[in-house]
Amino acid sequence: MIIQKTENSRISTFDPSNFSFGNTFIDHMIICEYENGKWGDVKLVPYGPLQFSPAMMGVNYGQACFEGMKAYKDKDGQVFLFRPEKNFERINKSAKRLAMPEVTEEMFLDGLKALVDIDREWIPEGEGMSLYIRPLIFATEEALKARVANKYMFAIVATPAKMYYTEPVSVKISDHYSRAASGGVGSAKAAGNYAASFYPTQLAIEEGYDQIIWTDDATHEYFEESGTMNVFVRINDTIYTPPTSEKILDGVTRDSFIQLAKKRGFEVKVEPIKVKDVVAAQKNGTLKEVWGVGTAVVTTVFEALGYNGEKLDLPRLSDEESYAVILKNDLVDLQTNLAEDPFGWRVLVDHAMETV
Amino acid sequence: MIIQKTENSRISTFDPSNFSFGNTFIDHMIICEYENGKWGDVKLVPYGPLQFSPAMMGVNYGQACFEGMKAYKDKDGQVFLFRPEKNFERINKSAKRLAMPEVTEEMFLDGLKALVDIDREWIPEGEGMSLYIRPLIFATEEALKARVANKYMFAIVATPAKMYYTEPVSVKISDHYSRAASGGVGSAKAAGNYAASFYPTQLAIEEGYDQIIWTDDATHEYFEESGTMNVFVRINDTIYTPPTSEKILDGVTRDSFIQLAKKRGFEVKVEPIKVKDVVAAQKNGTLKEVWGVGTAVVTTVFEALGYNGEKLDLPRLSDEESYAVILKNDLVDLQTNLAEDPFGWRVLVDHAMETV
Numbered sequence: 001m002i003i004q005k006t007e008n009s010r011i012s013t014f015d016p017s018n019f020s021f022g023n024t025f026i027d028h029m030i031i032c033e034y035e036n037g038k039w040g041d042v043k044l045v046p047y048g049p050l051q052f053s054p055a056m057m058g059v060n061y062g063q064a065c066f067e068g069m070k071a072y073k074d075k076d077g078q079v080f081l082f083r084p085e086k087n088f089e090r091i092n093k094s095a096k097r098l099a100m101p102e103v104t105e106e107m108f109l110d111g112l113k114a115l116v117d118i119d120r121e122w123i124p125e126g127e128g129m130s131l132y133i134r135p136l137i138f139a140t141e142e143a144l145k146a147r148v149a150n151k152y153m154f155a156i157v158a159t160p161a162k163m164y165y166t167e168p169v170s171v172k173i174s175d176h177y178s179r180a181a182s183g184g185v186g187s188a189k190a191a192g193n194y195a196a197s198f199y200p201t202q203l204a205i206e207e208g209y210d211q212i213i214w215t216d217d218a219t220h221e222y223f224e225e226s227g228t229m230n231v232f233v234r235i236n237d238t239i240y241t242p243p244t245s246e247k248i249l250d251g252v253t254r255d256s257f258i259q260l261a262k263k264r265g266f267e268v269k270v271e272p273i274k275v276k277d278v279v280a281a282q283k284n285g286t287l288k289e290v291w292g293v294g295t296a297v298v299t300t301v302f303e304a305l306g307y308n309g310e311k312l313d314l315p316r317l318s319d320e321e322s323y324a325v326i327l328k329n330d331l332v333d334l335q336t337n338l339a340e341d342p343f344g345w346r347v348l349v350d351h352a353m354e355t356v
Numbered sequence: 357m358i359i360q361k362t363e364n365s366r367i368s369t370f371d372p373s374n375f376s377f378g379n380t381f382i383d384h385m386i387i388c389e390y391e392n393g394k395w396g397d398v399k400l401v402p403y404g405p406l407q408f409s410p411a412m413m414g415v416n417y418g419q420a421c422f423e424g425m426k427a428y429k430d431k432d433g434q435v436f437l438f439r440p441e442k443n444f445e446r447i448n449k450s451a452k453r454l455a456m457p458e459v460t461e462e463m464f465l466d467g468l469k470a471l472v473d474i475d476r477e478w479i480p481e482g483e484g485m486s487l488y489i490r491p492l493i494f495a496t497e498e499a500l501k502a503r504v505a506n507k508y509m510f511a512i513v514a515t516p517a518k519m520y521y522t523e524p525v526s527v528k529i530s531d532h533y534s535r536a537a538s539g540g541v542g543s544a545k546a547a548g549n550y551a552a553s554f555y556p557t558q559l560a561i562e563e564g565y566d567q568i569i570w571t572d573d574a575t576h577e578y579f580e581e582s583g584t585m586n587v588f589v590r591i592n593d594t595i596y597t598p599p600t601s602e603k604i605l606d607g608v609t610r611d612s613f614i615q616l617a618k619k620r621g622f623e624v625k626v627e628p629i630k631v632k633d634v635v636a637a638q639k640n641g642t643l644k645e646v647w648g649v650g651t652a653v654v655t656t657v658f659e660a661l662g663y664n665g666e667k668l669d670l671p672r673l674s675d676e677e678s679y680a681v682i683l684k685n686d687l688v689d690l691q692t693n694l695a696e697d698p699f700g701w702r703v704l705v706d707h708a709m710e711t712v
Binding site (some may be wrong): 021022025033048050053054055059060061062064066096098132134136138142143144145147153155157158159172176178179180181182184185190191192193194196198199200202219296 | 377378379381385387403404405406407408409410411414415416417418419420422452453454455467488490492494497498499501502504505507509511513514515530532534535537538539540541546547549550551554555556558573574584615652653700
C-alpha cells in the first residue's frame with residue numbers, strides 16, 4: 001500500500017457533537033485503479049477531487065456499485081468494524097452482475113483497516129455514533145460506447161455518522177412503481193437502483209408518506225424491500241422477512257437481525273410476505289410491527305402502511321414490547337462492544353499507522 | 357454562453373480515414389452546472405477532465421441520464437443535426453424519472469449548435485460518417501446519502517463516428533435476464549440500464565450470440581428491445597414493432613423508421629410482438645426479417661434468433677428485398693442531405709462561431 005498522509009488535516013475543524021452526516025469527509029481516502037486487466041497499487045491519499053471527464057463511462061453507462069458499512073468506537077477508544085467480510089463478498093457479487101472486475105480481499109479489507117486506523121480520530125464516540133464507510137467501484141474509462149469499460153477505480157471514502165431516522169415513519173405499499181425486475185440487478189448494490197427509486201419516493205412523499213415498501217413488479221402482491229432497507233413484519237409473535245433473491249439485497253443488517261432474533265428465541269420465518277396477509281393481519285389486530293433494517297439507519301419502525309388509498313395504522317409498542325427495538329439494541333450493543341460477541345462479528349482495528 | 361476556445365486544437369492529429377470511434381474526442385465540450393435550485397451559465401470549453409470526488413452522487417447513486425444523437429456533413433460541407441428537439445424532449449423525460457432537474461431548450465439546443473459549429477472540422481465526410489454527440493446530465497454533489505442530489509452537471513461531449521455493425525448478427529431471445537421492470541426506468545435513457553445489460557450480454561456471447569432480444573421480465577413472452585436498440589420484425593410484408601411504454605425507450609430512429617415505412621406504403625403495425633408468433637413465423641417461412649435500430653448503428657440486421665437452445669436462421673435478403681436496408685438508406689440519405697426532407701427533420705447548423 002502506498003501511503004500519502006495529508007499535510008492539512010481538517011480534524012481540528014471537526015466537532016463530533018455538531019456535524020453534517022454524509023458531506024463531512026474524513027482526512028483520507030483509499031483509491032486503486034484498474035487498467036490493462038489488472039488492479040494497480042492501493043493508495044491511501046488525502047480525501048479530495050480527482051480528474052474525471054464527463055465522458056467517464058461510470059456516469060454514462062452506470063457501471064458503478066458500492067457498499068455501506070460502519071466502524072464503531074467503544075468507551076475505551078477501541079475501534080471495530082462489523083462483519084466486513086460480508087461487504088467484501090457482496091461488492092464482488094455486485095461487480096460480477098455489472099460486468100466489472102472483482103476486488104481482492106487485500107484491497108478491500110486492508111484498505112478499509114488502514115483508512116479507519118489512520119483516521120480513527122474522526123470516529124465520534126457515544127450511543128449511536130459511528131463512522132459510515134463507503135467502498136465503491138466505478139468505470140473511469142473515457143469512451144462513448146455502450147460496452148464493458150476497460151478502466152475502473154476502487155475507492156473507499158467515509159463520513160462520521162449519527163443515528164438517524166429516530167421517529168416512526170409511514171410507508172406506502174407500492175402499487176405501480178418497482179425497484180427491481182426479474183432477471184435484473186435488484187440483488188446488486190448497483191448505483192442505478194438508487195436513482196430509480198427517488199421519483200417514486202417523491203410521489204409517495206407528496207401523498208403524505210415517508211418511504212415506499214417495494215413490491216414485486218409483476219403483481220405488486222409481495223413485499224420486497226422498504227426504501228433502501230430490507231423489511232421485517234411481525235404478526236402475533238412471529239417475525240417474517242422475504243428470502244433474498246435476484247430482486248432482493250442480501251443485507252448484512254438483515255442477516256444479523258435474523259440471527260439475533262433466533263438467539264433470543266423469537267420465531268423467524270424467512271418466506272415470501274403477501275401484501276394481502278399483512279393487510280388482513282392489520283384488520284384483525286394481529287399485525288404488531290413492520291420495520292426496515294439497513295446499515296445507515298439500523299432500524300426504522302413504521303407507524304402506518306399506505307395501501308389502496310387507505311392509511312393502515314400500526315400499534316405503538318413500548319421499547320420493551322417491540323422486537324424491532326429489542327433487536328436493534330442487541331445489534332448496536334454488539335457493534336459497539338457493550339455486549340458479548342458470540343458470533344465473532346466484531347473486527348478490532350489495530351493501531352498500525354502510528355509509525356507511518 | 358461563455359466561450360473559451362482551446363489554444364491547443366488537436367484537429368491536425370485527426371485522420372478522418374483512420375480514427376477510433378468513441379474515444380476520439382473533439383476539441384471542445386459544453387458544460388453547465390446546477391446548484392441552489394438553478395442552472396448556471398452554459399460554457400463552451402476545451403474538452404478534458406474536471407475535478408470530481410469519488411463521493412460524487414452520480415457514480416454512487418446513479419442519477420445520470422444521457423442522449424445519443426448525430427451531426428452529418430453533406431457533400432458541400434454543410435452540417436446538419438437530425439431531429440434534435442426529440443432528444444431534448446427525451447432527456448427531460450429521463451431527468452424527470454430520475455428526479456433530476458430538467459434542462460432548458462436554450463441550454464440543450466444552443467449548446468449543441470455552438471459545439472457542432474465550432475468543431476465542424478471534426479465531422480468526417482462521406483457515406484456513413486458523422487459526429488456522434490452525447491448530451492448527459494449527472495449528479496455531482498459530494499454526499500454519502502441515498503437521496504436526490506442538489507448539484508448536477510449538464511455536459512455535451514462528442515466523438516467522430518463511422519457506420520458500424522455492418523455484418524448481420526445473431527441474437528438470443530432472453531429467457532431469464534431482463535432490462536426493465538414494470539414501474540421501473542426502462543423508458544428513460546438512464547445510465548444504470550446499460551450497466552445492467554452487460555453481464556447478460558456477455559453470457560449470450562459465450563453461447564455464441566452477439567446480442568440479446570430483451571423480453572418482458574414477468575413472462576419472457578413479448579419482445580421489448582434488442583441490445584441497446586428498438587426492435588422491428590417483418591412477417592410476410594408487414595412490419596411490427598412494440599409500442600413504447602414505461603419499459604421501452606421511445607427511440608428517435610424507431611419513430612423515423614415507422615414514418616419512413618409509411619411514406620413508402622409499407623404496412624406498419626405498432627403492437628405487442630409475441631415471441632411464439634415470431635418463432636411460428638420462422639417455422640412456417642413467413643418471417644422475413646428482424647432488425648434493431650438506434651442512433652449509433654442506425655440498423656443491425658439479424659441473421660439468426662436463439663430461442664430455447666435452438667438457433668433459428670433468418671432468410672438472407674438482398675438489399676433490394678430488405679425493408680431494413682431500404683429504410684436505413686432512406687434515413688441516411690435524408691440525414692446526409694442526399695434526399696428531400698418532407699418531414700422537416702434536418703436542422704442546418706449555421707456558421708456563427710467564425711467571428712468568436
